[in-house]
Amino acid sequence: MRYVIIGNSAAAVGAVEGIRKIDKDGEIIIISKEPYHVYSRPLISYLLYGKTTEENMKYRSEDFYDVMKCKVFFNKEVIKINNEEKQVQLNDNTIIDYDKLLVATGSRPFIPHMEGLETVKNKFTFMSLDDAKNLEKAISPHSKVLIIGAGLIGLKCAEGISKKVESITVVDLADRILSSILDKEGAKIVQSHIEKKNIQFFLDNKVEKFIDNKAILAKGEEIDFDILVLAVGVRPNIELIKEIKGEVNRGIVIDEFCETSIEDIYAAGDCCESFDITTNQNRVLALLPNAYMQGECAGINMAGGEKKFGKAIPMNSIGFFGLHMVTAGSYVGEVYTKNENNNYKKLFVKDGLLKGYIMIGDINKAGIYTSLIREKTPISEIDFELICNKPSLMAFSKIERKKKLGGIK
Amino acid sequence: MKRVYVNEEWCLGCHLCEYYCTFANSNEKDIVKALKNVVINPRIKLEEGDRINFAVSCRHCEDPICVKGCITGALSINDGIITVDENKCIGCYTCILCCPYGAITPSDKGVIQKCELCTNNIHGTPQCVKGCPNNAIVFEER
Numbered sequence: 205m206r207y208v209i210i211g212n213s214a215a216a217v218g219a220v221e222g223i224r225k226i227d228k229d230g231e232i233i234i235i236s237k238e239p240y241h242v243y244s245r246p247l248i249s250y251l252l253y254g255k256t257t258e259e260n261m262k263y264r265s266e267d268f269y270d271v272m273k274c275k276v277f278f279n280k281e282v283i284k285i286n287n288e289e290k291q292v293q294l295n296d297n298t299i300i301d302y303d304k305l306l307v308a309t310g311s312r313p314f315i316p317h318m319e320g321l322e323t324v325k326n327k328f329t330f331m332s333l334d335d336a337k338n339l340e341k342a343i344s345p346h347s348k349v350l351i352i353g354a355g356l357i358g359l360k361c362a363e364g365i366s367k368k369v370e371s372i373t374v375v376d377l378a379d380r381i382l383s384s385i386l387d388k389e390g391a392k393i394v395q396s397h398i399e400k401k402n403i404q405f406f407l408d409n410k411v412e413k414f415i416d417n418k419a420i421l422a423k424g425e426e427i428d429f430d431i432l433v434l435a436v437g438v439r440p441n442i443e444l445i446k447e448i449k450g451e452v453n454r455g456i457v458i459d460e461f462c463e464t465s466i467e468d469i470y471a472a473g474d475c476c477e478s479f480d481i482t483t484n485q486n487r488v489l490a491l492l493p494n495a496y497m498q499g500e501c502a503g504i505n506m507a508g509g510e511k512k513f514g515k516a517i518p519m520n521s522i523g524f525f526g527l528h529m530v531t532a533g534s535y536v537g538e539v540y541t542k543n544e545n546n547n548y549k550k551l552f553v554k555d556g557l558l559k560g561y562i563m564i565g566d567i568n569k570a571g572i573y574t575s576l577i578r579e580k581t582p583i584s585e586i587d588f589e590l591i592c593n594k595p596s597l598m599a600f601s602k603i604e605r606k607k608k609l610g611g612i613k
Numbered sequence: 614m615k616r617v618y619v620n621e622e623w624c625l626g627c628h629l630c631e632y633y634c635t636f637a638n639s640n641e642k643d644i645v646k647a648l649k650n651v652v653i654n655p656r657i658k659l660e661e662g663d664r665i666n667f668a669v670s671c672r673h674c675e676d677p678i679c680v681k682g683c684i685t686g687a688l689s690i691n692d693g694i695i696t697v698d699e700n701k702c703i704g705c706y707t708c709i710l711c712c713p714y715g716a717i718t719p720s721d722k723g724v725i726q727k728c729e730l731c732t733n734n735i736h737g738t739p740q741c742v743k744g745c746p747n748n749a750i751v752f753e754e755r
């Protein structure tokens with residue numbers, strides 16, 4: 205049996221570990237466009253911030269590929285899948301046969317059309333270790349950095365370089381920062397915290413035009429900069445599957461076993477869509493825990509096991525300059541708010557189920573809320589008033605607690 | 614595998630488990646020295662109710678979502694025990710977002726900490742259990 209995996213990141217590692225749970229000896233070949241041992245992509249901003257090193261960024265230990273018996277082609281790109289012959293073709297024209305194929309190609313930065321962008325000399329994206337290294341080389345204590353996009357990636361980039369540059373300005377079309385994870389009120393709290401670090405925001409605004417090192421905004425402001433970072437959003441890498449007429453929407457469409465519409469081809473991670481159980485809709489969840497778990501599920505099924513990938517929800521934990529926030533699910537239904545000593549919390553309840561939450565500041569035991577969402581626990585079965593106040597196992601029935609803490613099945 | 618299990622009907626809510634945990638992970642030899650003037654930040658924590666109390670620590674799940682969700686690879690399973698590599702952890706708290714038991718907490722070093730059944734310190738077996746006066750937590754195979 206030969207497994208071929210396209211991509212060498214979280215979803216790929218999940219797949220390798222999933223395959224090896226079932227098949228200890230089958231041949232695994234990984235094809236990686238990037239030249240590095242598998243690293244944690246979210247850590248690129250922490251590298252610039254000085255909180256980690258390239259060595260500590262490794263997502264799995266140095267001997268991972270040996271222990272897992274994987275052969276890796278670094279610096280190589282799959283340019284074509286031939287599903288009839290069950291082969292992939294690399295950019296150096298090597299042809300590799302597969303029995304089972306996993307597409308774990310992730311996503312790439314989305315660069316919208318902006319007038320005059322070609323006149324900007326120093327422009328960067330922030331998605332890979334090479335992006336981080338290039339940005340680090342370009343900045344100096346005198347740099348004025350303009351970041352387009354106040355989402356997770358844009359703001360993580362801002363934090364990463366904050367101690368190394370003179371000024372940072374962030375522009376976003378949305379009327380609030382972190383619009384994919386925070387509501388308006390929550391975003392305000394985080395924004396004022398970040399602003400204290402000398403980062404300036406222009407929200408509900410956009411760049412109308414670039415002229416060399418000047419950005420002219422829709423509302424008339426002019427911003428001089430010498431480094432531009434584009435962090436508007438990401439797009440799933442779906443082309444390999446699209447070209448062979450596999451089913452795709454925004455992301456690659458997979459079934460609950462993580463198989464694509466084409467036989468023996470699986471997909472996992474940021475390149476595909478997941479079924480979000482809080483909205484009952486397919487959507488791209490560009491998040492690492494999801495990528496790993498989908499990859500693992502795909503791997504188990506590729507190796508002949510049977511595992512369904514359920515319980516996918518958007519969920520995120522992130523901090524900026526010491527202020528932490530944890531969010532999960534979707535923000536629909538009735539809202540329960542609890543704000544205390546600078547801590548901010550909102551719970552969202554619909555159809556008798558917890559559907560989502562936002563916690564800023566005190567994030568202790570947040571996972572108890574996450575599990576209520578993932579397990580679809582009816583709130584009638586728990587002491588909801590108690591758990592609203594703070595996440596606790598005390599809110600569950602005695603029997604449920606015996607299962608959780610007493611090892612009773 | 615032996616794990617720490619809770620008998621909540623026996624728990625007096627005395628917090629001794631928390632003190633023994635803090636002591637064990639301080640790597641001090643003397644409990645008085647270890648606890649003097651410190652605000653304890655134990656890896657086992659009591660939940661207190663009107664009549665019910667119980668101590669919660671890592672369950673060492675067989676299919677742990679904290680490990681799968683860890684964005685850095687700092688959490689891993691070693692001989693069934695879920696351990697954290699403090700050098701790799703950057704304190705994003707994704708594991709706190711994931712843990713259904715609320716058993717992972719921020720450490721004083723700005724990363725995370727969790728029960729490793731005292732395999733990470735000089736004691737080798739759970740000191741919280743050893744210090745529990747009423748068998749409200751036990752270390753056994755179930």
Ligand SMILES: Cc1cc2nc3c(=O)[nH]c(=O)nc-3n(C[C@H](O)[C@H](O)[C@H](O)COP(=O)(O)OP(=O)(O)OC[C@H]3O[C@@H](n4cnc5c(N)ncnc54)[C@H](O)[C@@H]3O)c2cc1C
Nearest residue numbers: 211213214215237245246281282309310473474490491492
């Ligand atoms: C700055 C930043 C911060 C982030 N922070 C968080 C966070 O805090 N929490 C969180 O949950 N998520 C975070 N994410 C998202 C997280 O990194 C992704 O969800 C995760 O990396 C997805 O893993 P993946 O394996 O699906 O794809 P990716 O990590 O995107 O990897 C795909 C790999 O495939 C390679 N590839 C693509 N096409 C080919 C081809 N044709 N041939 C060969 N190789 C190919 C790519 O080069 C890439 O190396 C962050 C991302 C960034 C950029």
